[in-house]
Amino acid sequence: MSVTQFTEQELKALEEKTTIPRFLFLPVGLVAIWCLAVYWPTDAISWQIFLTLFISYCLFCWTSCFHECSHHTLSGSKNASIWLGRILGTAMFVPYTVYRESHIRHHAYLNKPSDWELWPYSDPNTSLRFRRVFIWFDLILGVFMAPFIYGRIFWHKDSPLTDPKLRRTIRYEYAGIVVTWGLIIGLCIHFDAIWGLLRVWVLPHYLAGIYQNTRKFTEHLGMSSYDPMLGTRTVVGNNIITKLCTYFNFDIFVHGPHHRHPKIAHNLLLQKMDDYKEQNPDVKYPVFTTYWAAIIDMAPSFFKQPGVGMNAGAPAPAKEKKQIDNFVGDVSKEVLAETDLSSRKD
Template identity: 30%
Template sequence: MEATTQAPAPAPAENPLFEPHEPHWVSRAAFPIMVGLLALNLGALFAALYHNNYWLVVPLALTASHLMHGNLIGFHEASHGMLRKSRFLNDLDGVFIGFLSFMSFTLYRAAHQTHHAHLGLQRDEELWPFNDPQSPRWFRRLMAFTELFFGLFHTPAMFLRTFWRKNSPIRSKKVRRRIWMELFGIVAFHAALLTTAALTGGWKYWLWMYFIPGFIAGNLQSWRKYVEHVGLTGSTIRSATRSIIADTWTGKFMSFTLLHEPFHGVHHQRAGLPHAELPIYQRDLYPTNDEELEPFRSYSHAIGHLITCLYDPKVGAQWRGVQGAKTAVATR
């Protein structure tokens, strides 16, 4: 059947409260600030471990996990080529963050293109199996459980499935060769890390400064991804994406530490924008029809909406039998 092209919805009415303005330099510097805060946090965590002060170790590990989550979003920014002005430094940061999170940067960048080109639809590799109406509910529940609670391992495995499966969308021999090099690099990096911990007896430092906060950060990443899309079966970006416009200073600070990722609908509408400029276009997040969602006021409100969808996790208009849903989603 020939897919139909869905006309974009009209742009929302202008709101004088949301006039575009130049982002503050602090907003543009969010990633280096987050890296600096993480370095300070890990330094304090090292000192607390050295003195066996676990009253400090535990809260410092928790704050480190949030900052690591922010760095994972930096990995996403790098995949769009927008983390650094220098392409070399941008990719270097992406590869390094990928090594730490068991992810091939090149693999993520290639697969992530399907997420933007086919948001929530069956060709969206990042939202499998929730975008497949043939996938049984028990399997989708199992995948949701492993991703939400073992995200550090589930997410790399999901992308490896994209790379290794039959009819993979990643066909370029040059790209596949680079992915293999990065995968071997990841294995070598972690072998060296574990060997160092074993030879020096530094297991507690590896556990508390890397594995525990990294494990939590992987789960935070998964929960944020689910907040953004899981349970939504709309045919436009605003009906297929949950976005958050915080109305408190704590919420706005949270958005800053997550590189403005809560403005996620804007990112899908304007994928070429640096993260600091996403809040400028927050007016684009407001619905233009009854199918679309209002932005949420906080992550707690958005998570509440997500929880009601986890009994039967699904994504995409194809679940509603929308004509042409296998091919494209309306950009507005």
């Protein structure tokens, strides 16, 4: 498995940032799961519905933590990112290394045919009819579609993952998922607790999959540019709800700067966005002050033409400056061809 290499300045920023308060969703979510499991303090249907929705959002935050782990930017410790990522990946049925390798290429080849993470929306060989049908499965069955889409980078005959050690690591992670969930399901069957598993884990996890894929669509669908600052939607909240959601999701909503600088500490993304806007006042970045506004902007693409890059009207991309198998400091300067840059390079 590749290990992200940080400059001294990048590593210092990771070590100095305060991450612990953002982890509230983890213990609070576990407490909520316990309350739902034992019907505490009441079995009233309204309370059960509230807990289910609350847990589902906590699990959605877990996916953002999983994402942060894949970048090795959760803290100054790479091992902490790797092992927490493997635990979360096992819970979500997505091997950590599969997700990381797919996500590395998602940053390097945003909206291009080689962007495995945005398949089929990035693949010009998929028909519009197929994408119009597939997107509903992707939205409604996100909990099942995510393992399928991410797994393609390992199982596909044209997989770029050819290193035997890397593929062995992924096989071990798949085996870990099968064994772990086999034991959990077996124990639930033995103790007649399958209904409890469905109620306290499967249903909230299912809902979290819908939230997660809605986020994916909102940040990417309909974006044609290969430039990370213009090929993604960025949300910089102007109200307390959006700001809180951004905070507990490790600032992933500030998506343009994150895509251009995948090794930057998440708490610096807002400042990075402000810097780009100040340096390039003539560039109209796709920045929204609420997530709802970004969803509205995305909606026509969802229904009419679900696609990115070439499937959203862009010409074929130029050849990159170099092939990528790890995160870089600045995608625009280190990877993207000059002809694919749409914004200034400050």
